Amino acid sequence: MNPSFRKLPRPAQGFTLVELMVGMVISMLLIIVAISLYLAQQRSYNTQGDVAEIQENARAIAQLLQRQGRQAGYSDFTFVDNSFGTDNTVDATNDTGANSSDTLTFRYFGSSPPGTSLVVVPAAPDETVVDCAGNNIGANVEVTEVFSVVNDAAGLPWLQCSVNGVGTPLFPNVEAFQVLLGEDTDGDQTVNRFVPPGAANMGNVRALRVSLVLRGNSRTNPAPTSLVLNHFGEMYALNNVAPAGDAGSVVNLANDGRLRKHATFFVALRNRLN
Structure with a gap:
């Protein structure tokens, strides 16, 4: 073989500086896109979890208060000594709780099977x-x-x-709790007006209107169109200005990225309807 035609070994080849920089830029863009997709999915997951929790808590609170309201004033007729004394079987205070929330009180006795001995203390439920x-x-x-x-x-x-004085936290992330008392002012067993605690004759209260603000845990949601929440609407607080003596009926929400829900419902006081 002619030595002049021998193949010479190829020199070592690699990437140029420009090729390395282009590759790095493309890799960074792919990483940024992947991170953005992950964060968007995480925000969506958190929001969906907040929506589910808020809706479930709102439904559970409404069911609980409606059930307890039906029991207010109940007494087992078998026990003739049962008496509420001078205490109202339904009571409320205005803006005395956390975040200017109201408080709501129910009083009632329990119930025992037929034939329960009157001398058993306490009676079996x-x-x-x-x-x-x-x-x-x-x-x-x-x-x-x-x-x-x-x-x-x-x-x-x-x-x-x-x-009976022992507190039990039931539902987290309930920011505000407001109550209006449905008063029968003419004795016809029909509610004539809804007023804040302290403005009604408690013996004439036949129903309650309850308003809640519940919030989520995540802080990545867009701000609402308005940060002012009117618990009972313009008919009660005109132009979003709380009426005198009920400052908690209009609240300014925090712009903290949390999802919030306003829930309202009515509670019938069955044992006050004759």
């Missing part, structure tokens, strides 16, 4: 009357339960129920 903490109440046991908003040590607001 028949499991038809249950307090807000889930305890069955016997017929000669009086319950006073108070619903209010409290902040825990970390500042998280809870809807709490206190049973």
